Amino acid sequence: xxxxxxxxxxxxxxxxxxxxxxxxxxxxxxxxxxEGLETGRLTEWVGPATSGKTGLLxxxxxxxxAQGVAVGWVDxxxxxxxxxxxxxxLAGPLWVxxxxxxxxxxxxAEVLLRTRSFGVVVLDxxxxxDDARGVRLQRMARLGASALVVVRPDAARRxxxxxxxxxxxxxxxxxxxxxxxxxxxxxxxxxxxxxxGGAPAAARRLHLVEPTPPRLAAWPVAPxxxxxxxxxxxxxxx
Amino acid sequence: xxxxxxxxxxxxxxxLRVALRAxxxxxxxxxxxxxEAGQHARVRAVNAAARLEGVRPDQTATRARARCPGLxxxxxxxGAFTAAAHDLAEVLQxxxxxxxxxxxxxxxxxxxxxxxxxxxxxxxxxADRLVALAAExxxxxxxxxxxxxxxxxxxxxxxxxxxxxxEGPPPLLRVMTRAQGTRHDRGARxxxxxxxxxxxxxxxxxxxxxxxxxxxxxxxxxxxxxALDVDAHLRATLRGLGLKTVADLRAxxxAALTARFGPExxxxxxxxxxxxxxxxxxxxxxxLPAVALPLEHPIEDTTRLIFGLRGTxxxxxxxxxxxxxxxxxxxxxxxxxxxxxxxERLDPAGPVHHPGALFELLRDxxxxxxxxxxxxxxxxxxxxxxxxxxxxxxxxxxxxNPAAMQGALDRLLGRFGRAAxxxxxxxxxxxxxxxxxxxxxxxxxxxxxxxxxxxxxxxPPPPAPVRRALPTPAPLAARLDAGGHxxxxxWQGRWRRVEARGPERLSGAWWGDExxxxxxxxxxxxxxxxxWASRDPRAxxxxxxxxxx
Numbered sequence: 001x002x003x004x005x006x007x008x009x010x011x012x013x014x015x016x017x018x019x020x021x022x023x024x025x026x027x028x029x030x031x032x033x034x035e036g037l038e039t040g041r042l043t044e045w046v047g048p049a050t051s052g053k054t055g056l057l058x059x060x061x062x063x064x065x066a067q068g069v070a071v072g073w074v075d076x077x078x079x080x081x082x083x084x085x086x087x088x089x090l091a092g093p094l095w096v097x098x099x100x101x102x103x104x105x106x107x108x109a110e111v112l113l114r115t116r117s118f119g120v121v122v123l124d125x126x127x128x129x130d131d132a133r134g135v136r137l138q139r140m141a142r143l144g145a146s147a148l149v150v151v152r153p154d155a156a157r158r159x160x161x162x163x164x165x166x167x168x169x170x171x172x173x174x175x176x177x178x179x180x181x182x183x184x185x186x187x188x189x190x191x192x193x194x195x196x197g198g199a200p201a202a203a204r205r206l207h208l209v210e211p212t213p214p215r216l217a218a219w220p221v222a223p224x225x226x227x228x229x230x231x232x233x234x235x236x237x238x
Numbered sequence: 239x240x241x242x243x244x245x246x247x248x249x250x251x252x253x254l255r256v257a258l259r260a261x262x263x264x265x266x267x268x269x270x271x272x273x274e275a276g277q278h279a280r281v282r283a284v285n286a287a288a289r290l291e292g293v294r295p296d297q298t299a300t301r302a303r304a305r306c307p308g309l310x311x312x313x314x315x316x317g318a319f320t321a322a323a324h325d326l327a328e329v330l331q332x333x334x335x336x337x338x339x340x341x342x343x344x345x346x347x348x349x350x351x352x353x354x355x356x357x358x359x360x361x362x363x364x365a366d367r368l369v370a371l372a373a374e375x376x377x378x379x380x381x382x383x384x385x386x387x388x389x390x391x392x393x394x395x396x397x398x399x400x401x402x403x404x405e406g407p408p409p410l411l412r413v414m415t416r417a418q419g420t421r422h423d424r425g426a427r428x429x430x431x432x433x434x435x436x437x438x439x440x441x442x443x444x445x446x447x448x449x450x451x452x453x454x455x456x457x458x459x460x461x462x463x464x465a466l467d468v469d470a471h472l473r474a475t476l477r478g479l480g481l482k483t484v485a486d487l488r489a490x491x492x493a494a495l496t497a498r499f500g501p502e503x504x505x506x507x508x509x510x511x512x513x514x515x516x517x518x519x520x521x522x523x524x525x526l527p528a529v530a531l532p533l534e535h536p537i538e539d540t541t542r543l544i545f546g547l548r549g550t551x552x553x554x555x556x557x558x559x560x561x562x563x564x565x566x567x568x569x570x571x572x573x574x575x576x577x578x579x580x581x582e583r584l585d586p587a588g589p590v591h592h593p594g595a596l597f598e599l600l601r602d603x604x605x606x607x608x609x610x611x612x613x614x615x616x617x618x619x620x621x622x623x624x625x626x627x628x629x630x631x632x633x634x635x636x637x638x639n640p641a642a643m644q645g646a647l648d649r650l651l652g653r654f655g656r657a658a659x660x661x662x663x664x665x666x667x668x669x670x671x672x673x674x675x676x677x678x679x680x681x682x683x684x685x686x687x688x689x690x691x692x693x694x695x696x697x698p699p700p701p702a703p704v705r706r707a708l709p710t711p712a713p714l715a716a717r718l719d720a721g722g723h724x725x726x727x728x729w730q731g732r733w734r735r736v737e738a739r740g741p742e743r744l745s746g747a748w749w750g751d752e753x754x755x756x757x758x759x760x761x762x763x764x765x766x767x768x769x770w771a772s773r774d775p776r777a778x779x780x781x782x783x784x785x786x787x
Binding site: 058066077080086097098169206209211 | 637638639642643645646649650653654657658659660661662663664665670671672673674675676679683687695697698700701702703704705706707708709730737738739740760762763764765766767768769784785786787
């Protein structure tokens with residue numbers, strides 16, 4: 001015999017396991033929480049220039065794309081370099097919107113959120129949101145179950161309630177011991193704080209690695225990427 | 239005789255009249271030219287004021303503007319002209335059931351079935367009705383030629399504008415103005431009642447030329463070679479050989495002409511003899527859907543039009559879907575209170591037929607359009623369309639919604655241009671800033687991307703910083719050590735101690751216009767953070783390219 005309650009529990013469809021918008025990095029995910037970026041809420045990603053915030057956010061975005069999540073990134077300052085983002089192996093599409101002026105960034109984010117097709121929408125380099133726009137964007141994010149991330153250089157904020165805020169601060173890189181190390185990968189540390197939000201305050205120290213350029217010669221005196229001495233399209237220069 | 243009677247109706251300056259509707263009435267007297275789009279834009283048509291200034295068709299737009307600095311250049315919009323020609327054809331169908339735009343002729347030229355007009359005034363009655371109907375439709379001065387064949391009817395319709403040379407008209411060409419009842423100009427004279435009628439034209443007015451049945455060959459033979467509807471290259475060749483009239487062409491041996499100039503010459507000979515099988519057969523193509531929203535009161539703020547437009551666009555979408563079409567180009571026409579028309583062309587990112595997508599497309603344009611007078615009516619016309627592609631419905635696909643994404647794409651592209659929505663594409667280049675490019679997003683997959691569970695993902699690589707580039711490299715003030723490496727740089731208004739990591743020497747493109755040779759450095763700031771700088775090895779200058787974030 002089986003009770004009706006048990007029968008219902010067995011036959012009721014389980015909620016689908018959605019993609020977790022995590023980074024795969026233990027320390028960063030500890031700050032984000034088990035489910036990663038919270039959908040339907042605004043997450044602030046705050047830090048000065050060269051604090052590593054964009055690189056860590058890219059780790060989250062690339063992992064989301066690997067799970068088939070469409071990502072819209074509003075590059076309001078038109079500062080990103082395409083080479084850092086080109087990865088055809090990822091299933092989820094990445095739309096980068098580059099408006100002519102940073103002021104149009106919030107409009108672009110709203111258009112992307114309105115489609116309810118993007119799992120993550122990043123508003124990067126736009127001026128601070130006013131309260132009305134911020135509330136509207138959050139409403140759009142809630143209706144579309146999208147994670148809205150605002151990347152800003154300073155902590156002065158407006159734009160309605162924030163679900164989570166991560167503050168990034170660069171730490172000094174250890175000096176290179178010799179010339180060979182000076183030409184190798186550059187490892188530098190970033191301190192990430194979760195000053196407030198739903199979860200208790202916490203802080204982590206993460207490391208970013210700026211890799212060695214693929215054709216960089218190991219010997220300091222050797223030229224790195226000499227010019228192709230043969231004209232392209234000729235017999236020896238294809 | 240073929241048993242056919244054909245009329246060729248031609249509205250002079252048809253394209254110009256259609257295009258001038260976009261201008262306020264007081265601006266239509268200014269010099270105006272229709273310019274074909276393209277890298278080497280050329281003038282296709284000019285009005286009288288522009289002609290007075292020395293602007294001529296086939297000039298380049300640059301030359302035309304040099305001749306007339308105040309020239310108003312309008313687009314040669316073939317889609318709009320075709321739509322207007324369709325409207326005029328519908329009007330002319332009140333005179334004859336078969337009216338079709340003539341292939342190969344400028345917009346505004348029609349072939350009309352002229353048979354069965356015996357009890358309706360004959361050929362003359364048909365011509366009168368065509369001229370009157372066209373005048374009602376704001377195309378006065380319609381030229382009409384009626385003959386047994388299309389080539390003769392066409393030549394007759396062009397006869398009033400055909401240059402006949404310094405020696406005047408051929409003796410058989412006589413022109414009579416019906417209103418005056420006298421044959422005049424071009425050396426014609428009134429025929430006496432007892433004089434045998436040896437003229438080719440039965441009735442000729444300043445705009446109507448009627449060729450009696452069976453006289454097509456005689457009529458064509460008297461015309462200059464330019465009046466014959468044949469391949470332009472062949473016509474130039476024949477004129478180069480000294481042929482002046484169609485009769486000269488007909489006098490040549492057909493076999494030798496065909497052997498020398500090919501089948502085009504054979505076709506020219508047949509047309510010179512009045513043998514032309516072109517007929518106005520078939521039905522007038524069904525026009526592409528269009529909707530109109532007349533306003534009760536003129537509206538100055540175009541954003542207010544958005545509220546009334548949704549229902550209208552639902553109607554347009556229903557008409558598109560009823561015919562299985564998707565629009566690839568639309569025109570938003572605002573009829574203004576000053577009797578002018580403001581037309582905005584809309585090019586969606588892909589074929590659209592959903593009301594929501596159409597609404598998003600038009601809404602953004604209405605928010606930004608600038609008009610000179612209040613709007614009294616809004617029209618949305620489909621200019622081009624393609625068969626709609628059946629859509630796959632993805633049950634359980636979750637958030638993936640191609641229609642909504644296409645609507646967003648249309649809105650962003652319509653507002654900011656093609657380069658606004660992009661995706662990264664790798665490029666084989668040494669330079670970091672050139673090792674990828676932003677490619678425009680042009681299509682949206684109908685199916686959602688493949689999904690992988692979070693547990694199936696491989697551990698991520700160590701996180702790498704992302705470059706943020708300045709729009710253009712900026713000069714960087716640097717203090718160098720003995721080895722020439724910077725120990726401090728001035729950034730964000732103050733000096734900062736740095737440790738230089740590098741160099742990474744880059745050179746190439748010496749074969750092109752922009753060769754490069756530089757040394758890239760990563761400057762690790764003492765207080766944290768890394769800058770992206772480069773050094774010009776020849777000049778020794780330091781440049782800040784951006785930073786790692």
